Amino acid sequence: MHEFSLNFLRCVRCGSKLELDVFKKETEIEEGILECKKCALCFPIIQKIPVIWDDFSKYISERMVLGGKLFHSVSNYKMKKFLKHSLSNSKRNTDDRTALEERWSKIYQNSQKSKFYSIIKNELGAMSRSKLVLEYGCSVGILGSSLADSNQNVFGIDRSFSAISIAKKTQKENLDYFVADLMSDVFGETKFDLILALNVLELVEPKDLLQHISKQILKGNFVISDPYDFDRGKNSVKKSLDELALRASLEELGFAITVKTKKPSYLTWNLKLNSRTTLNYKVDLIIAKK
Numbered sequence: 149m150h151e152f153s154l155n156f157l158r159c160v161r162c163g164s165k166l167e168l169d170v171f172k173k174e175t176e177i178e179e180g181i182l183e184c185k186k187c188a189l190c191f192p193i194i195q196k197i198p199v200i201w202d203d204f205s206k207y208i209s210e211r212m213v214l215g216g217k218l219f220h221s222v223s224n225y226k227m228k229k230f231l232k233h234s235l236s237n238s239k240r241n242t243d244d245r246t247a248l249e250e251r252w253s254k255i256y257q258n259s260q261k262s263k264f265y266s267i268i269k270n271e272l273g274a275m276s277r278s279k280l281v282l283e284y285g286c287s288v289g290i291l292g293s294s295l296a297d298s299n300q301n302v303f304g305i306d307r308s309f310s311a312i313s314i315a316k317k318t319q320k321e322n323l324d325y326f327v328a329d330l331m332s333d334v335f336g337e338t339k340f341d342l343i344l345a346l347n348v349l350e351l352v353e354p355k356d357l358l359q360h361i362s363k364q365i366l367k368g369n370f371v372i373s374d375p376y377d378f379d380r381g382k383n384s385v386k387k388s389l390d391e392l393a394l395r396a397s398l399e400e401l402g403f404a405i406t407v408k409t410k411k412p413s414y415l416t417w418n419l420k421l422n423s424r425t426t427l428n429y430k431v432d433l434i435i436a437k438k
């Protein structure tokens with residue numbers, strides 16, 4: 149974690165500023181604790197990555213394999229103690245997410261060349277410089293580097309520690325990543341000039357996410373794309389949106405949709421699952437402004 153990120157991070161439970169206790173520092177903070185004194189909540193920084201989760205033990209309960217790996221990777225005794233305590237408070241979950249999240253991280257790494265990302269990079273390149281940029285569900289950070297080159301400060305959040313570990317390999321002074329939930333208030337009341345939410349509408353209630361993001365843009369751009377692949381069995385969201393409903397919802401929230409993206413599009417987004425299988429999505433892109 150870069151030290152400057154401390155100015156932006158807030159307690160996800162009460163919105164207070166966080167205090168930083170550094171255990172290990174090189175150019176970035178490698179290990180440490182971000183603490184909300186008001187709630188007595190601790191958010192660990194492990195392998196340079198802050199995990200801003202309301203309940204870290206719960207996060208680890210769903211990822212005990214990751215928990216074990218993190219425990220062995222940390223060097224500071226206070227960090228080891230914190231992890232040991234969190235692991236002992238975790239209830240082992242039968243559906244450990246570690247392998248699944250590691251698999252998808254590799255898939256995204258292997259899919260960076262998909263035409264979709266170059267189209268998005270072109271669109272972003274044509275935008276004026278923003279002071280503060282946030283990417284929701286940034287995964288392995290495919291866009292992070294180019295966003296950091298053309299904007300002042302860039303943040304990415306994703307719930308996958310494995311994906312964020314890969315994203316963190318691209319080191320830029322003005323780019324930082326956090327493990328956090330899409331719907332949590334990691335940045336308190338901070339407003340952003342540009343927010344991206346690419347292909348995440350199926351993962352949380354779409355209207356809730358739009359409202360959550362809208363509150364974070366007073367004046368700025370919102371880039372959203374989706375393949376509308378809502379049919380996910382028991383994991384499906386309650387109220388899906390289609391290409392028209394998404395545009396209408398954005399307008400209701402005060403966004404104006406750019407002329408170029410008023411009409412639904414079908415951008416090629418290929419995800420290489422393995423050497424013989426590729427998921428071939430056609431993605432709709434909307435650029436909206438306030």
Ligand SMILES: C[S@@+](CC[C@H](N)C(=O)[O-])C[C@H]1O[C@@H](n2cnc3c(N)ncnc32)[C@H](O)[C@@H]1O
Binds near residue numbers: 311
């Ligand atoms: C379909 S992928 C899209 C990745 C990237 N935006 C792209 O288009 O290449 C969705 C991403 O959102 C993350 N994600 C899913 N649910 C989340 C949640 N509740 N909070 C934070 N991240 C979440 C996943 O870990 C994954 O990296």
Ligand SMILES: [Zn+2]
Binds near residue numbers: 160161185187189
């Ligand atoms: Zn708090």
